[in-house]
Amino acid sequence: EVQLMESGGGLVPPGGSLRLSCVVSGFTFESYAMTWVRQAPGRGLEWVSTLTGSGLHSFYSYSVRGRFTISRDNSRHTLFLQMNSVRAEDTGIYYCANPTDFYDSNGSFQDYWGQGTLVTVSS
Amino acid sequence: NFVLTQPHSVSGSPGKTVTISCTRTNGNIASNYVQWYQQRPGSAPTTVIYEDSHRPSGVPDRFSGSVDSSSNSASLTISGLETEDEADYYCQSYDSDIFVAFGGGTKLTV
Numbered sequence: 001e002v003q004l005m006e007s008g009g010g011l012v013p014p015g016g017s018l019r020l021s022c023v024v025s026g027f028t029f030e031s032y033a034m035t036w037v038r039q040a041p042g043r044g045l046e047w048v049s050t051l052t053g054s055g056l057h058s059f060y061s062y063s064v065r066g067r068f069t070i071s072r073d074n075s076r077h078t079l080f081l082q083m084n085s086v087r088a089e090d091t092g093i094y095y096c097a098n099p100t101d102f103y104d105s106n107g108s109f110q111d112y113w114g115q116g117t118l119v120t121v122s123s
Numbered sequence: 124n125f126v127l128t129q130p131h132s133v134s135g136s137p138g139k140t141v142t143i144s145c146t147r148t149n150g151n152i153a154s155n156y157v158q159w160y161q162q163r164p165g166s167a168p169t170t171v172i173y174e175d176s177h178r179p180s181g182v183p184d185r186f187s188g189s190v191d192s193s194s195n196s197a198s199l200t201i202s203g204l205e206t207e208d209e210a211d212y213y214c215q216s217y218d219s220d221i222f223v224a225f226g227g228g229t230k231l232t233v
Contacts, residue, residue: 050222
């Protein structure tokens with residue numbers, strides 16, 4: 001059974017830091033580029049960052065570039081998002097998913113999304 | 124930067140057909156694949172269309188996707204509407220600059 005379990009969310013003051021984790025099981029984690037997608041309360045989906053399967057290449061949205069860092073530990077099947085200098089507009093549910101890399105080794109489509117972790121930036 | 128623009132909301136009666144558009148500004152819609160996601164309240168998104176027009180296993184064939192270069196838009200069409208189709212729908216595509224973008228989302232009311 002495929003599972004993606006995000007954790008690490010919570011209440012953080014503006015300017016503070018938070019580290020999100022996404023532990024996965026049931027698929028070959030290291031074979032997939034993984035992505036963080038967020039959703040502010042009552043708003044739409046927003047791409048945050050993507051990291052290749054090897055961990056060598058990362059991509060960030062303009063809104064988080066220079067403040068957030070994506071990383072992964074393939075031996076622990078875990079994706080991370082280090083969030084620094086957070087702002088009120090960073091509030092939302094953070095999902096880990098594979099929207100940019102969805103073919104398995106057999107060429108079949110695979111759609112992996114976690115249930116998300118809520119980050120609230122407020123004093 | 125490129126932007127994907129969707130209507131805020133659409134509606135249709137059970138059994139009818141609705142189409143949700145996704146118009147790209149800055150760049151050619153046909154240059155990068157488009158995905159469509161369905162999100163029900165309180166749930167994570169799931170893919171209903173990938174690479175413009177492909178349906179994942181388990182998605183009913185009532186869902187179809189297309190791309191029209193003349194209008195620089197992608198479309199998600201849902202035929203034979205069912206009450207369970209009521210959800211938010213998002214398009215998503217790529218760009219060499221900002222990499223990934225989502226449309227603003229469309230609320231479908233059945």
